[in-house]
Amino acid sequence: MNAQNDDITPGARGRFERMHAELRNRICLLDYAPGTRLSEEALAAEFGVSRTPLRRVLARLEGEGLVQSVHGVGTFVTDVEIDELGQTYRLRLELAELNGKLDPVPPGPELMAEFEALLDRARTLSREADPKPYAQLIMDFFLAAQKLTANEPLREINERLYVRTTRIWLKSIFAARIDLAEEMAVFTREVEDVLAALRIGDLHAASLIQRAHISMSFERMRRGTAG
Amino acid sequence: MNAQNDDITPGARGRFERMHAELRNRICLLDYAPGTRLSEEALAAEFGVSRTPLRRVLARLEGEGLVQSVHGVGTFVTDVEIDELGQTYRLRLELAELNGKLDPVPPGPELMAEFEALLDRARTLSREADPKPYAQLIMDFFLAAQKLTANEPLREINERLYVRTTRIWLKSIFAARIDLAEEMAVFTREVEDVLAALRIGDLHAASLIQRAHISMSFERMRRGTAG
DNA sequence: ATCTCGAATGTTGTGCACATCATCCGTCGC
DNA sequence: GCGACGGATGATGTGCACAACATTCGAGAT
Numbered sequence: 047m048n049a050q051n052d053d054i055t056p057g058a059r060g061r062f063e064r065m066h067a068e069l070r071n072r073i074c075l076l077d078y079a080p081g082t083r084l085s086e087e088a089l090a091a092e093f094g095v096s097r098t099p100l101r102r103v104l105a106r107l108e109g110e111g112l113v114q115s116v117h118g119v120g121t122f123v124t125d126v127e128i129d130e131l132g133q134t135y136r137l138r139l140e141l142a143e144l145n146g147k148l149d150p151v152p153p154g155p156e157l158m159a160e161f162e163a164l165l166d167r168a169r170t171l172s173r174e175a176d177p178k179p180y181a182q183l184i185m186d187f188f189l190a191a192q193k194l195t196a197n198e199p200l201r202e203i204n205e206r207l208y209v210r211t212t213r214i215w216l217k218s219i220f221a222a223r224i225d226l227a228e229e230m231a232v233f234t235r236e237v238e239d240v241l242a243a244l245r246i247g248d249l250h251a252a253s254l255i256q257r258a259h260i261s262m263s264f265e266r267m268r269r270g271t272a273g
Numbered sequence: 274m275n276a277q278n279d280d281i282t283p284g285a286r287g288r289f290e291r292m293h294a295e296l297r298n299r300i301c302l303l304d305y306a307p308g309t310r311l312s313e314e315a316l317a318a319e320f321g322v323s324r325t326p327l328r329r330v331l332a333r334l335e336g337e338g339l340v341q342s343v344h345g346v347g348t349f350v351t352d353v354e355i356d357e358l359g360q361t362y363r364l365r366l367e368l369a370e371l372n373g374k375l376d377p378v379p380p381g382p383e384l385m386a387e388f389e390a391l392l393d394r395a396r397t398l399s400r401e402a403d404p405k406p407y408a409q410l411i412m413d414f415f416l417a418a419q420k421l422t423a424n425e426p427l428r429e430i431n432e433r434l435y436v437r438t439t440r441i442w443l444k445s446i447f448a449a450r451i452d453l454a455e456e457m458a459v460f461t462r463e464v465e466d467v468l469a470a471l472r473i474g475d476l477h478a479a480s481l482i483q484r485a486h487i488s489m490s491f492e493r494m495r496r497g498t499a500g
Numbered sequence: 501a502t503c504t505c506g507a508a509t510g511t512t513g514t515g516c517a518c519a520t521c522a523t524c525c526g527t528c529g530c
Numbered sequence: 531g532c533g534a535c536g537g538a539t540g541a542t543g544t545g546c547a548c549a550a551c552a553t554t555c556g557a558g559a560t
Contacts, residue, residue, distance in 0.1 A: 099544065346523080347542075
């Protein structure tokens with residue numbers, strides 16, 4: 047999940063991590079939309095391994111709730127019902143606030159620079175039809191914000207919930223049910239506000255801003271899918 | 274994890290779930306203490322399958338952080354450092370309170386009866402040297418308390434953190450560094466108080482009581498391991 | 501024409517043999 | 531005597547062939 051992770055680790059473990067990260071990215075960035083069937087044989091051939099190690103990766107993804115394998119039928123990218131999506135978002139709200147309360151870590155100069163760069167990307171990335179750069183941007187922002195807490199279990203759980211839900215939200219956006227330009231403007235505003243809070247060293251405020259935006263973005267999606 | 278889950282599901286999926294639940298229980302109930310090496314071949318023989326499906330179970334357990342496989346060495350039950358344990362407990366505190374705020378479900382008569390039965394078991398189970406019944410009791414209480422929220426993601430995460438940490442706490446208790454009789458009395462008191470809160474329908478109070486007890490039990494363990 | 505049954509096909513699941521890796525221990529050289 | 535090297539051993543990781551399963555499609559009876 048880490049952006050700078052080249053993962054050149056040799057041996058079986060490194061290969062596993064590489065394949066896992068690659069497939070998870072494809073799912074999160076909607077290369078594999080919910081409902082897509084994944085071919086074990088094709089993926090194994092692509093990564094240059096047999097089905098055995100690839101199946102181990104799929105088993106991990108299944109444990110993370112990203113795919114589901116059915117005997118004799120296939121392995122499918124999971125979708126999330128609106129009810130469970132709501133439950134997950136209500137939970138993510140609270141966890142976002144915990145980010146500012148549990149083991150907060152003041153950002154160093156390099157992390158601040160990372161946020162600045164993200165803001166530039168957000169301002170540049172207006173009117174983009176392709177989902178990929180947009181998905182990548184908000185994912186990078188999420189990952190950067192995660193660095194504001196040193197609580198490892200919290201980060202792990204945040205990531206877990208994030209990858210399971212954000213792709214569904216992204217799918218809704220690019221199903222043209224939500225105004226993309228508006229979403230982009232709102233997101234830019236979020237980055238600006240978080241950055242302002244971080245500049246004065248108020249991590250709790252930064253987490254509250256994110257909490258508010260998570261809440262509002264889900265509400266916009268809910269109204270978009272309902273209408 | 275569900276107590277009443279006989280899991281007579283046929284086919285590959287049922288077999289997988291059975292083996293997974295069995296091994297997780299053994300780890301949680303300290304049949305396999307942290308550091309124990311698990312033999313793939315022995316376990317496969319015990320369950321009457323080959324190594325292949327068993328390895329899938331171990332891969333899942335590795336994703337849950339309960340075991341770790343090392344190429345050429347073995348598969349070991351994980352231990353948890355005191356630092357990460359503290360982070361996890363701080364997180365569990367907050368999540369416990371969320372149990373009473375996110376999608377709370379008033380307990381029906383059968384759930385109340387379940388809590389009553391747990392209280393009886395707690396009062397009966399005094400001065401027991403064997404860790405197993407004690408571990409089983411507090412685990413059953415945890416599972417019963419989980420039924421007080423309908424937020425599925427929250428329950429999943431609670432379970433995830435519970436199985437990773439409580440076994441470590443149990444291990445510390447039975448390393449004779451903590452007075453078992455005292456722990457038992459405190460636990461009985463917790464069940465009584467939660468039951469009292471549930472009788473007047475105050476689920477938030479019930480969650481606050483549990484939050485307080487999680488906090489105190491970790492503090493007792495920390496002092497016990499330090500001294 | 502329609503319904504039913506069964507073979508064909510394609511997928512995931514399993515068993516087994518072998519490869520790869522880390523550790524241990526005996527032996528050889530010094 | 532002591533240290534270093536190398537094979538023996540046993541573990542997990544991989545590849546491949548086959549089994550189990552679900553779906554599809556077509557032939558046959560009604």
